[in-house]
Amino acid sequence: MMIGLSRADSPFLEGRDMEQDITQKIKGKSIRYLIVFICMILLGSGILIYAKGTSSGFHVSQAYISYEKKYLQSSDRMMVQELHVSTGDHVKQGDLLVTVQKTFSDEDIQRLQQSVTLAQNNVNQLRAGAAVSDQPEISPISNEAVDAARSKVEHMSALYEMGAVSAAKKEEAIRAYEEIQSSVQENRGTSSIVFNSAALKGAEDQLNQAETLLRKAKEPSSSTDIYAKWDGVVSQLYVQNGDVLEPDSNIMEIECTDRIRIEAEVSSDTAKQIYLGQIVTYSLDGIKREGTVEDITPADASGEEDGPVLISVSMPNTDWSDLHQTDQIELYFSL
Known part of the structure; x- marks a missing residue:
């Protein structure tokens, strides 16, 4: 005949229940401590990344968009019969620019x-x-x-x-x-x-x-058409219809859009922190973009070591038609 025992009548059962309660409490506290520890690690990492991102670099203001300039010139003595473009026009290779007549x-x-x-x-x-x-x-x-x-x-x-x-x-x-x-x-x-x-x-x-x-x-010579050799924007006209040009005279200036870049003039001390291939961040029309330093040259012909330096930054995947910003650009150089 079996005799049933209550928890109050069994010290063994009561001790086992207490042990389970303590174990559960320890596990709960350990999990909470682990969560707090992980959060602290994530917070610390975020702070370090932010600090590194804001301190490992420097800003350069007053940068501007630049184009490579090409000049269309006369090969002989000639008269301008008709200009087919105006200042500010965009031209592509093969477009008719001017009609001339040798004289x-x-x-x-x-x-x-x-x-x-x-x-x-x-x-x-x-x-x-x-x-x-x-x-x-x-x-x-x-x-x-x-x-x-x-x-x-x-x-x-x-x-x-x-x-x-x-x-x-x-x-x-x-x-x-x-x-x-x-x-x-x-x-x-x-x-x-x-x-x-x-x-x-x-x-x-x-x-x-x-x-x-x-x-x-x-005798009047036949007319000759001159076509564009580059893609670009007509930035300046030096002639008008009826002008007679001597050999090697400038007809127009074209800013080539196949090599758009950003340029900035910096001091010699700042230039010491800049190197070819360095990543540069900038914003254009509110869009954050990245380029690299592709040229570092003296800004003037003096050649002085402490003179200003001209920095050129590439603008990859940028079409000239997307360039609407006329204000100066701020560059951020990562170290």
Whole structure:
């Protein structure tokens, strides 16, 4: 027959219950302590990360967006017939910029006219078999020099018509030909000189060439279109319709948009903390962006060690059409 015992009647059962209560309390406190400890670690880590983010770096203000500048120039003496763009226009490679017409100056026309006159006199003298001055007889070498100079004029004129050489190169060949021809005229002797048919034909060819050059110079040349070589924005126009330009004159300035960057001028002390490839943070139109330092150069030509330094920062994945901010930009350099 079994006898039932209550908890009050069993000291063993009561002690076991107390032990379980104590164990539960210890577990509960341990869990709370562990949670508090983890929270303290997370809080401390957050504080360290924040402190590092706010202290390991420096700010540079008054930065600005910069573009690489290209200049469109005239290759020869020319007149501006029509400008097809205005300041501020965006152009792409292959867009029509300006229509020009090659022109000759009054001095060019005068030199060509003198060349025709000299060539005509030479032909007349050969045809009449006349002699001029009392200088020694002309040498065969002089004839060869004249032929070579004439051939060079023809060659340079052909290249000029194709646009392969400048007007300056062509004029240089013409002047050399005129000088040699004048020298030949002065070296003719007083005695009659016998000229063969080949010499007469050469002189007539010279005359025809000189007359052709003069006629082409007087005739209006065909128009030439000049197209954009780069993508960019027309930042400045140096000419207007009707202007006559000398060779290598500026026609317009284009800011290339294929290489947009941010530039800032800093002191030499600040520049010591900056290095190529350094990460730079900036905000553009309220959007936080990142770039890297891609160039560090002296801001002036003095070359002084303590002089200002120009810093260039890349702007990756940025299209020119997204650039609406005209105010200065603040840069943050991470250390």
